[in-house]
Amino acid sequence: GAGVSQSPSNKVTEKGKDVELRCDPISGHTALYWYRQSLGQGLEFLIYFQGNSAPDKSGLPSDRFSAERTGGSVSTLTIQRTQQEDSAVYLCASSSGQGSTEAFFGQGTRLTVV
C-alpha cells in the first residue's frame, strides 16, 4: 500500500475483554514501531521490531500487552483483560532502515475501554 495502514480505526471494548490492533507497514520496511498516545499527551514508545524480532520491548506497560510480527510485515498488538487506563490512540510506524531514514506513521487506532 501507499502508506502505513492500521485497523480498526476505532475500537470500543468492555473492560476485561481482549483486543487486537493491526498494523500493515509500508512494503519492504524492516523496522516497525508501536506507540501509545493518551489524550493531550506525547507519544509513549511501546515496542520496536526489526524484521520479525523485537530487539526492544521495554516500553510495554505490563504483561497484559504483547505484540508479534510475522513474515517481516504485518504486526499485531494484543491487549489482554483491558482496563480503562488502556484507553488511548495506538500508533504504528515503519521505516526502511535505521538512523538515516524517515519513519512513516499510520493514522492510529483509537481504543476506548468502557
Added chain:
Amino acid sequence: DAKTTQPNSMESNEEEPVHLPCNHSTISGTDYIHWYRQLPSQGPEYVIHGLTSNVNNRMASLAIAEDRKSSTLILHRATLRDAAVYYCILRPLGYNTDKLIFGTGTRLQVFP
C-alpha cells in the same frame, strides 16, 4: 537513551519565519537528528533530518550547531497549516537501539 529538550510552546504570526530550538547535549557521534510534527488528530509526519551539515527541503531547514549539541528547525514562512506539535528526536545508527523516542515537543501556534 539520548534525550532532547524543547520549549513547551511557541507562537508565530502567519508568513513570519519560525525558529524552533532543540538541545541534545548528550548526542553521540552516530545519532541522527530528526524532526517530526503532529497535526491535530493525525499521526506524526516526518519533516527533516540531518547528521552534521545544515539541511534544506521543501518543508523546512535544519540548522545544526558545530558541536551538534543543539539544532534549530526553521520554517521560513509560517502558515496556519503549520500549527502542530514539533518533535526533535535522536535516531541512533544501530538496529538494536532504534527506539525512536519522542519527547514532549513544542506546540506551535500560528496566528493570522
